[in-house]
Amino acid sequence: MMAYKFLPRGRTIYMFFVRYPLLTVIFVVFCFSHAFASMQISELMASNTSTLNDQDGDSSDWIELYNNGSSSVDLAGWYLTDDASDLMLWTFPAVTVPAGGYLLVFASKKDLRTGELHANFSLKGSGEYLALVMPDGSTIAHGFSYPPQVSDISYGLSSEKVTSTVLPQGATGQADFINGVEVARDSAPASPTWDAEGESRDDNLNEEWTTFSVDLTQVTLNAGENLLAIHGMNTRVESSDMLILPELDVVTPSNSTDWLYYTAPTPGSENMAGNTNLPPQVSGVTQTLAVLPVGGAGSLPILVEARVDKTMHDVATVRLYYRKMFEGESSLLMVDDGTNGDLFSGDGIYSAWVPTTSLSAGEMMRWRVLATDTEGNAMRAPMYEDSNDSDEYYGAIAQDPAIASSNLPVLHWFVENLSAANTRSGTRASYYYLGEFYDNIQVDLHGQTTGDFSKKSYDIDFNKGNRFKWKEGGGRVKDINLLTNWADKTKMRNTLSYEMFKNAGAAHHFAFPVRVQKNGDFFSVADMVEDGDDRFLERIGLDGDGALYKMYNKLTGPGRKKTRFYEGTTDIQTLVSSLNESLSQNKRRLYGYDHVDIPATVNYLAGLVLAGSQDQGYKNYYVYRDSNGTGEWMPIVWDVDLSLGHDWGGGKGILMMI
Numbered sequence: 001m002m003a004y005k006f007l008p009r010g011r012t013i014y015m016f017f018v019r020y021p022l023l024t025v026i027f028v029v030f031c032f033s034h035a036f037a038s039m040q041i042s043e044l045m046a047s048n049t050s051t052l053n054d055q056d057g058d059s060s061d062w063i064e065l066y067n068n069g070s071s072s073v074d075l076a077g078w079y080l081t082d083d084a085s086d087l088m089l090w091t092f093p094a095v096t097v098p099a100g101g102y103l104l105v106f107a108s109k110k111d112l113r114t115g116e117l118h119a120n121f122s123l124k125g126s127g128e129y130l131a132l133v134m135p136d137g138s139t140i141a142h143g144f145s146y147p148p149q150v151s152d153i154s155y156g157l158s159s160e161k162v163t164s165t166v167l168p169q170g171a172t173g174q175a176d177f178i179n180g181v182e183v184a185r186d187s188a189p190a191s192p193t194w195d196a197e198g199e200s201r202d203d204n205l206n207e208e209w210t211t212f213s214v215d216l217t218q219v220t221l222n223a224g225e226n227l228l229a230i231h232g233m234n235t236r237v238e239s240s241d242m243l244i245l246p247e248l249d250v251v252t253p254s255n256s257t258d259w260l261y262y263t264a265p266t267p268g269s270e271n272m273a274g275n276t277n278l279p280p281q282v283s284g285v286t287q288t289l290a291v292l293p294v295g296g297a298g299s300l301p302i303l304v305e306a307r308v309d310k311t312m313h314d315v316a317t318v319r320l321y322y323r324k325m326f327e328g329e330s331s332l333l334m335v336d337d338g339t340n341g342d343l344f345s346g347d348g349i350y351s352a353w354v355p356t357t358s359l360s361a362g363e364m365m366r367w368r369v370l371a372t373d374t375e376g377n378a379m380r381a382p383m384y385e386d387s388n389d390s391d392e393y394y395g396a397i398a399q400d401p402a403i404a405s406s407n408l409p410v411l412h413w414f415v416e417n418l419s420a421a422n423t424r425s426g427t428r429a430s431y432y433y434l435g436e437f438y439d440n441i442q443v444d445l446h447g448q449t450t451g452d453f454s455k456k457s458y459d460i461d462f463n464k465g466n467r468f469k470w471k472e473g474g475g476r477v478k479d480i481n482l483l484t485n486w487a488d489k490t491k492m493r494n495t496l497s498y499e500m501f502k503n504a505g506a507a508h509h510f511a512f513p514v515r516v517q518k519n520g521d522f523f524s525v526a527d528m529v530e531d532g533d534d535r536f537l538e539r540i541g542l543d544g545d546g547a548l549y550k551m552y553n554k555l556t557g558p559g560r561k562k563t564r565f566y567e568g569t570t571d572i573q574t575l576v577s578s579l580n581e582s583l584s585q586n587k588r589r590l591y592g593y594d595h596v597d598i599p600a601t602v603n604y605l606a607g608l609v610l611a612g613s614q615d616q617g618y619k620n621y622y623v624y625r626d627s628n629g630t631g632e633w634m635p636i637v638w639d640v641d642l643s644l645g646h647d648w649g650g651g652k653g654i655l656m657m658i
Contacts, residue, residue, distance in 0.1 A: 039073055039097065040142040041132055042066035043156030043262070043271055046107075046123035046149040051265050055116045060108035061123040064156070064267055065132065067097040070221055077135035080105060082121050087133045087140070090119040102268045125149045146259070150278055150311050154265035158258040158274060173198020173233035178219045179226055184568070187557065188233060198233035199557075264383060272385050278311035279379035280318075280371040284349070287394045288435055295359035295398030302354040302396065303341050306334065306369045306381065309348055313373040320352040322367040323393070324359060325519070326416045334369070362400035362520030364414050364430060366393035366439060382465075388442070389463050395430060395437040400520070408515040408525065409433070411482070415443065415518065422456055431460070434469055438462055446481055455486040455524045459531075470510065470528065477535050482516070483527040488641060494527040497640035501607035507540050507600065507624070507636040508607075532622050532638065534563050547571050547625040550638065554618050555579060564627065571625055575633055597626070600634035607637060615642040 043064040045051060054060045063080065067073050074096050081089035093113040097103045103117070110118035123130070131143030146155055173187040173196075187199040260274025263281065284307040293299045308318050318334040334352040338345035341353055354367055372378040382391045403410055412432040420427035426444025430437070446457040460480050462468045467476035485491050494511045501508040509530040516523040530536050534544035549559035549572055556576060558569040578591045592598075608616055620639035626632055 038068050038141075039075070039078075039132060040066055040068065040157065041130060041144075042102070042159075043154050043265070043267065044107075044123060044130065044146065045152070045154045045265060045267070046127075046146070047125040047151040047153075049151050051152045051154075052267055054106050054108060054118070056110075058108065060106040060110075060118070062267055063105045063107055063119070063123070063130070065097065065103040065105065067099055067101050067103075070099045072096050072098045072101075075103070078141075079133035079135075079137065080119055081131050081133060082107075082123065082128055084129045084131070084143075087131065088137045089121060093117075104268050123149075125151075144259075150261070150281075152265070153278065153281070153311075154262045154267075155259060156262060156271050156274070158260050159271045173235070175231045175233075177227075177229045177231070179221070181219050183219060188231075192231060192233060196233050198235050263379065264385065275377070277313075277375065277377045279377035280315045280373050281309045281311055282318075282369055282371050282379050282381040283307045283309075285369050285381045285394060287437070289396045292396060292399045293356035293359060293365075295356060295361055295363065297357055299356040299359065299398070301356055302365065302367075303351060304334075304354055304367055304369070305349055305351050306371075307349050308336075308371045310373070313375045313377065316372050316374045318350040318369065318371045320354070320367060320369055322354045322365060324365055325363055325414070356398065359398040360520060361398055361402065362412065362517055364395050364397050364412070364432065364437075366395035366430070366437075368393050382439075384440075387440070391439040391463055391466050393430075393439045395432070395439055397432045397437075400517070403515065403517065406515050408513055409528075410517060411514045411528070412517045413443075413519075413523065418518070421445070421458065422451075426459075431468075434472065436469055438466055438468065446483070450484050450486075453484055453486045455484045455526070457484045457526075458482045470530075475535060475539055477530060478533055479531045481529045481531055482514075483529050483641070485513070485525065485527055485641070488646060490644075491525055493641055493644050493646055494529060497611040497613065497643045498529075498637070500610045501604075501637050501640075504603050504607040504610060506603035506607040507542070507634070509536065509638070510539075532562050532636070537563070537624065542624065543626060543628055546627045546629075548636075549623050551621050551623060552619045555623070559623070562622070571627065572623065575623070575625075595632055597630070597632040597634040604635045604637060611640055611643040612645060613637075613640055613643045614647040615639055 041063060045062050048059045048061050050059060052059070052062060065075075074094065075092040076094035078092040079088045079090060080092065081087050083089055090111070091113075095103065095117070105117045105119055107121060107123045108118045109120055109122050111120035112118035125148065127146050127148045129143070129145045132141045133139065133143075134141050149155060173189075173192075174185065175182060175188040175192055176184040189196050189199070260271070260276060261278045262271060262274045263278075264272055266272055284305070286302075286304045286306070289302065293302060304320055304322075306318065306320075308315055318336075320332045320334050321329045322332070323329045332352040332354075334350035335342050336346060336348065336350045340351060342349070342351035350369075350371075354365060356365060359365060368380055368382060368384075370378055370380045382394065384390050384392045397412055410433075413429060414431070415421050415427065415429040417427055421429065421443050422445055424445055426442055428440050429443045430439045431441055432438070441463065442461040443458050445451055446459045450457045458481070460468075460482055462477070462479055464478075467478060468480060469476055470480065483494060485494065488494075491513055495513060498508045498511040509532070511527055511529040513525055514528045516526050530539075532548055532550060534548075537546060537548060538544040545564065547564050548562040549569075550562055551559040553559065558572045558576070561569060575595070578595070579588050581588075616637070616639075622636035622638055624634050624636055626634075
């Protein structure tokens with residue numbers, strides 16, 4: 001699979017296929033329009049109390065700038081002002097905003113031009129003039145007057161994002177061109193002819209999207225239409241199949257004059273869904289329970305509270321919607337009158353009781369709050385802005401006495417359609433773990449061989465607003481792998497093997513067994529294992545901005561990029577070519593001494609020996625580069641289920657397969 005993301009404004013115009021008799025080749029051609037660089041003020045906050053702190057810990061007002069073009073802009077000598085009679089009020093230092101990039105300036109009156117930028121004025125919450133002025137001191141690049149503001153709600157330009165999935169699934173080799181200039185490639189020969197054969201590419205790479213970052217500064221773009229061509233190549237003439245699924249993501253920048261209020265500010269990134277009229281603000285909704293309901297007759301209800309504040313118009317109603325498991329919603333009127341569980345009348349905190357007598361042991365109850373003003377403007381909590389990356393409900397579960405004495409941590413999994421979870425596309429589910437609830441979470445099938453097991457492995461990707469707490473006091477993670485140990489009768493190889501790497505001083509993932517309850521019933525004992533990403537790197541003391549690749553080959557290709565998506569794969573391609581076996585051993589040795597972290601590599605190899613790993617080297621490992629430091633590479637272990645005597649051939653070792 002291939003995913004393409006472009007920042008210049010544009011749209012997909014057309015595509016066509018060409019199929020030749022000698023070798024299956026696909027030419028996919030897109031046209032997209034392009035507009036050149038333009039700096040604008042894209043978002044501001046004039047009453048910041050808790051959204052963002054500056055380097056001094058102060059909640060200063062802030063202004064966000066956005067470069068919506070294809071070339072970088074040096075702001076040296078530009079001006080920012082809130083006074084129409086003084087267009088040169090505050091001068092920018094030499095700071096460059098890349099194409100599609102953002103720049104944040106605090107309006108704090110601190111007047112700082114090195115490091116964090118601070119203007120010499122602040123913003124008025126009652127509304128005022130604001131402008132970005134070009135170096136001549138008179139040309140206004142972007143200026144306007146904004147209306148009265150509300151605390152911790154930003155005001156900014158609307159933005160659009162158009163995503164077009166244009167064809168189905170992945171070629172073995174491909175090369176990509178914009179206006180005839182090659183901008184990306186994968187498993188393709190150096191100078192492909194129209195009937196060229198692609199190089200071998202592991203099918204595991206098709207499990208996830210691979211993003212190719214394109215440096216548009218290397219391409220001559222035309223005002224108007226530009227041409228993106230994708231040349232897909234199969235590995236041999238006799239191949240019976242070939243599919244390619246590129247995804248072209250085109251961002252339409254905010255050239256509109258539509259200004260919106262944002263209840264979820266995004267300083268330094270793209271604006272999300274906004275409103276022209278502000279609804280009541282909902283906060284402080286009950287999310288965790290000190291004591292879980294027991295369920296059944298006599299079970300005490302859940303008291304749900306929410307703070308609701310007026311913005312532009314008076315609050316009309318506040319309703320609580322709740323649902324048991326996957327049943328339909330029921331609703332209750334929440335009150336702020338000192339009755340029905342509400343402690344104080346008129347304090348802005350609304351309350352309602354959720355009944356729990358219908359719950360059975362281990363079942364979930366979910367809820368959300370909807371506040372509406374007298375003009376019909378409404379806000380819900382959770383906000384559920386993105387159906388693919390945000391929680392839809394808060395929730396809790398009923399106690400289950402049968403698992404109270406479990407010696408393993410218990411992961412509660414709620415899924416309406418298990419068959420859908422057992423596919424690569426997956427489904428959405430809910431989880432409860434260590435007293436916290438996670439809703440509308442992506443879960444899909446993980447792995448190749450284990451996909452045929454009775455109990456399978458899963459990728460679980462948590463939403464950006466509610467990351468997963470894997471242990472008390474541990475940093476939250478973006479996603480986890482729930483790995484089956486169905487074929488490991490000891491149920492301990494993942495845990496022991498990663499622990500051996502840890503004790504060998506090597507980079508390692510956290511891994512431990514958990515009891516999995518599905519929809520209130522026992523499902524399996526599985527291994528909760530950390531996924532490789534920037535947070536993983538930071539947890540083990542490495543730089544989260546270092547290059548990390550998941551490898552499916554003998555270091556003969558780039559693998560799957562896991563960090564630094566803003567750049568290409570030149571770094572690992574250099575590593576691969578410099579260690580190519582066709583080079584002399586002495587040349588490879590010298591390169592390794594200069595570019596490989598030798599102690600870390602030795603520790604990795606020691607870990608492999610101690611764990612007796614049977615499934616390493618030809619795939620199933622990461623490589624990491626300290627990109628911002630030494631520049632050295634090191635291997636990192638992955639996939640250790642075939643260790644400590646376990647292999648698919650039935651071989652014996654330290655721990656024989658039982």
